[in-house]
Amino acid sequence: MAKNEANSIHLQDLKPFYGSFQAVAPVNTTFASRAITAMIGPSGCGKSTVIRCINRLHENIPGARVEGKVLLGEQNLYGREMEPQAVRRRIGMVFQQPNPLRMLSIEQNVAIGLKLEGRPKKELAERVEASLRRAALWDEVKDKLRESSLALSGGQQQRLCIARTIALEPEVILLDEPCAALDPISTLKIEDLLLELKQQYTVVIVTHNMQQAARISDRTLVFMVDTSVARPRGLMVEEGETLQIFTAPQDLRTQDYISGRVG
């Protein structure tokens, strides 16, 4: 229980800004460890912005800043002493477009994070194999580890990016629409992989695909664009068990969205 709690993420009054514009209404929620939490909602509702606040990537955009708190266990990730790099080291991220490092080989792509940390070479080879096996990619690439990562298909590239992320053994894995650029079969492979990864990690996934959220997530957060304020911004309208969100949504906007009437 204690370890479980240590890896959960708590957002407290999280307010992401672009310049003076607050992009999302204050968010308060918890992402449980050893579970998959999905964030769904139409384009522009701020779900990507929120997920990028969790590993402090949001502030990398010129002019962007964050108010409020993100806690990993009891640690405030926006604390005065906290280094963004240390946060990102513990909270891995997979992006919408597979982004393998193209001048590196498959093997080097997985090892890069560890290599930059200065781990010994002997350890790298083991961790590369273990990570590729966990990402269900090993059998497909074991004979071409030294070839360019661009020789892989889109789905394989995305699993390579996941392998690169779990090679660092983070506590949390964030995925920002990881299957948006993939075909259904590759998507299913990634989903299987996520179900496997949740045994160990706190998994947060942003997705446009409601079936995907329904298939794999334990909890679902629904975001909408709030047009009732002068400048429309994102708003979390509902959160709950995935089953409840999809069968008995409490909020009218959620009902409309998941039944396909809007969004």
Place this chain on the structure above:
Amino acid sequence: MITQASNYKQRKIVDQFMRGLMVGATILALIPLFLILGYVIFRGASSLSLAFFTEAYKAPQMSLTGDVQSAGGVLHGIVGSILIVGASLLFALPIGILAGVFLAEYPANSVATTVRFATDVLSAAPSIVVGVVAYILIVQRTKQFSGLAGSVALAVLMIPVITRTTEEILKLVPHTVREAAIALGTPKWKTTFTVVLPAATSGIVTGALLAFARATGETAPLLLTVLGNNNLGYSLLEPLAALPLLTYKYTEMPFPELNDLAWGTALVLTGLVLSVNLLARWATRSRLK
């Protein structure tokens, strides 16, 4: 049924006319290039011999019949050019690349804006002006014409080219590449040097080669700094010969034999730039399948 637009014929004619214009312009642009290359090879090839590459200047000697004999070679020029340009690359590459990285990765501050403006001004500066400045600041103070003074002058000419190409190439590296590394918890400088710079290697090499080619062919700043030397020398602290200087000097000479040497020198200069170009591309090629 597929119907053609009514002005289809006219479109086709315009299309072919425009294509013809572009092909014509390309050929026009290439004619001088091939003329120059061809003529340099035609005139220069005849003076290439073993002695040409292994001997330094020999004073022309008149035989009793009035023929000018044995004009010697340009080894001193080849050695001088390699030393001077090599040293200037040592100055210019680190400064230029680091400045380019600074401009591309930390773009929005007043220092970067100033540096960018200064670089643009500097890259437009006439090379003779840079030569005069090097003459006043280095040659006059040390009371010595030297290869090193020439290297500094050439480095000043190279730095803006290298800086700006590095900046432009780094800006082309997709943001996703940086994010990939940043999301692994890599500090910014490490991301820059281990991920962003390698992704831009070929472009940076191109920039460095452009700068190298320009510097190797520069004559004006060398006149005021390196001075020229008829003997083979290896010290950057003394006056040295250089290929462009030799070309200039030999062309002015009243002896046709030495004028031929000028063409040979021009050919060697061209060949040197070309071979360094090929070598650098080969050395930095991608080794991944």
